[in-house]
Amino acid sequence: MKKESLRRLISVKFETREAEKYTIVSLETGGVIEPSILKELKPPKVNAKKGIILTGRGPIWLYGFLVHFYHPTAWVATYDPRLGGAVVVESHVPGVEPGDVIPIKEVG
Numbered sequence: 001m002k003k004e005s006l007r008r009l010i011s012v013k014f015e016t017r018e019a020e021k022y023t024i025v026s027l028e029t030g031g032v033i034e035p036s037i038l039k040e041l042k043p044p045k046v047n048a049k050k051g052i053i054l055t056g057r058g059p060i061w062l063y064g065f066l067v068h069f070y071h072p073t074a075w076v077a078t079y080d081p082r083l084g085g086a087v088v089v090e091s092h093v094p095g096v097e098p099g100d101v102i103p104i105k106e107v108g
Contacts, residue, residue: 012037012062014044022077022102023047025066027056038065048073051096053086053104055079077102 012033017024023046043066046052052073054066063078067089070076075096077086085101096102 012041012058016044016046022051022053022075024053024055024079024104025070027054027058027062027066029056029058029062033059033062035061038062041065043069046070046073051075051077051088051091051102053077053079053102055086079104 011030013028013030015026015028017026025044025046038061050073052070052075054063054070054076055078067076067078071090074093075088075091077088077100079086080101083101084105085103088096088098088100088102091097091100
C-alpha cells in the first residue's frame with residue numbers, strides 16, 4: 001500500500017458527552033492527518049442552544065475548522081488542562097464572553 005493510501009485511512013474520531021449547559025466534543029486523530037480530510041469530515045451534531053467544549057489532540061487547522069463548524073452554538077470553548085477548564089473563544093449569549101474559563105474537573 002502506498003504511503004498516500006495509508007494516510008487516507010487515518011481519520012478523526014469524535015465522542016460527545018452531555019452536561020447541563022454544554023456538550024463536550026472529544027476528538028482523536030489516531031495519527032497524522034492531512035488537511036484534505038476536512039473535505040469529508042462530519043463532526044457530530046449537537047444542541048445549538050448549549051455551549052460546546054472542544055478537546056483532544058489535533059492540528060490548529062482542525063480546531064479552526066471545528067470552531068467555524070460549531071459557530072451556531074451558544075458558545076464555543078477549547079479545553080486547556082493547564083487552566084483546569086475550557087477557554088471561551090466565541091459566544092452568542094449574555095453572561096459568557098470570550099476569555100472566560102469554564103471550570104471542568106476532567107475532560108477526556
